[in-house]
Amino acid sequence: RADALAARPRAALVIGPAATAQRVAAGVLRHPRCGVRPVGLVAADPDGTETLPVLSTGEEVERALIQNGVVDVLAVHPSVRSERAPLLRALAASGCTVWELDADSPAYASRDQLAGYACRRLHMGAAPRHAGFGKRALDVTVSGVLLALVGPLLLLCAAVLRLTEGPGVVFRQERIGKDGRPFTLLKFRTHRPVDEHESATRWSVANEVRMSWFCRFLRRSSLDELLQLWNVLLGDMSLVGPRPERPYFVAKFSQTYPGYAARHRMRAGLTGLAQVHGLRGDTSIEDRARFDNAYIDNWSLWQDVCILLRTAAALLRPTGS
Known part of the structure; x- marks a missing residue:
C-alpha cells in the first residue's frame, strides 16, 4: 500500500501562515511514501520565498482544485480552524478530506501521523452522521424524564403568570432550526411586545423596565426556557446544539459573520458549547458562531453529556439572559 501511495500520491493544499505552511509542505514532500x-499554499502573508504557488483568492483555490485534482487539505496552524472555517467547509463540501496537522508536536504523541507530523481528521462538512441515533436517544430520554419531574413546577409557574400577567402565559415564536427549517419555539411569556415587528426584530429584553418581578425571576433562573423540553421531545430541538434564532436575525447574521449559517448543520439546542462559555444574551455573535461550529465539527455523545452537566451546574448560579 505504501508503494502504491508513493507512486500515485494524493494532491493536497496546505493552509496556514506562510512560513509554517511552507515548512510543513517541504517536510511532507521529503517523504513521498x-x-x-x-x-x-493558501496563505495571507507570503514573503516571496515560498517554493510552491501561494493561493490568496477563492478563484485561485478553485482553479488549483480542478487543475491538480486536490483531495486533501492540510490545516497547519491552530488559528486556521476559526479564521479559515468557511473555506475549510467549502473545501470539505467539494469532496476534500480536511486534516489538522500539528507543525510542532512529534507524531509519537498522536495515533495518526503524516510525514512525522501528528494529525487528525476534521469533519468540516455536514454534522457527523453517527450523531443521529445516539443523540436523539439521549434527547428523548432526558427530556421525557425532566418533563415528568418538573411538570408540577411548570404548572405552578403557569398559574402564577396567569394570576399576575393575565392570559397568554405561553409564548410562541418562529425560530430557524436544522437545515434552515423554521419551527415554533415555546417559552413562558415574560414580556409582551408592542407588536409583531418588535417581537421579530428586537434583540434583547433583558433590561426591559416593564417586566414584573416574577418575569425577571423566570428569566434569571432560566425557568422560562423549560417549556423547550417539549420542543426537544418533539424533535424540533436537541438538548445540546446551537441556540435557535429568529428569521430576521438569521438572515442578518448570515450576511455579516462568516460561518454563522453553518450552525444550522445540526439541530438547534436548549443549551450549547457557546452558552457554557458565557456566550448568551448580548454577547459576540462571531464568538458564538465559532463555538457552535467547533461543537458540530467535534461532536461526541460524551461532549453532550459534559455540556449538560456544566449547564446544570450553571443553573445553580443563574445570571439570566
Whole structure:
C-alpha cells in the first residue's frame, strides 16, 4: 500500500501562515511514501520565498482544485480552524478530506501521523452522521424524564403568570432550526411586545423596565426556557446544539459573520458549547458562531453529556439572559 501511495500520491493544499505552511509542505514532500503531495499554499502573508504557488483568492483555490485534482487539505496552524472555517467547509463540501496537522508536536504523541507530523481528521462538512441515533436517544430520554419531574413546577409557574400577567402565559415564536427549517419555539411569556415587528426584530429584553418581578425571576433562573423540553421531545430541538434564532436575525447574521449559517448543520439546542462559555444574551455573535461550529465539527455523545452537566451546574448560579 505504501508503494502504491508513493507512486500515485494524493494532491493536497496546505493552509496556514506562510512560513509554517511552507515548512510543513517541504517536510511532507521529503517523504513521498506518505502518499500526499502538496501542490499549493493558501496563505495571507507570503514573503516571496515560498517554493510552491501561494493561493490568496477563492478563484485561485478553485482553479488549483480542478487543475491538480486536490483531495486533501492540510490545516497547519491552530488559528486556521476559526479564521479559515468557511473555506475549510467549502473545501470539505467539494469532496476534500480536511486534516489538522500539528507543525510542532512529534507524531509519537498522536495515533495518526503524516510525514512525522501528528494529525487528525476534521469533519468540516455536514454534522457527523453517527450523531443521529445516539443523540436523539439521549434527547428523548432526558427530556421525557425532566418533563415528568418538573411538570408540577411548570404548572405552578403557569398559574402564577396567569394570576399576575393575565392570559397568554405561553409564548410562541418562529425560530430557524436544522437545515434552515423554521419551527415554533415555546417559552413562558415574560414580556409582551408592542407588536409583531418588535417581537421579530428586537434583540434583547433583558433590561426591559416593564417586566414584573416574577418575569425577571423566570428569566434569571432560566425557568422560562423549560417549556423547550417539549420542543426537544418533539424533535424540533436537541438538548445540546446551537441556540435557535429568529428569521430576521438569521438572515442578518448570515450576511455579516462568516460561518454563522453553518450552525444550522445540526439541530438547534436548549443549551450549547457557546452558552457554557458565557456566550448568551448580548454577547459576540462571531464568538458564538465559532463555538457552535467547533461543537458540530467535534461532536461526541460524551461532549453532550459534559455540556449538560456544566449547564446544570450553571443553573445553580443563574445570571439570566
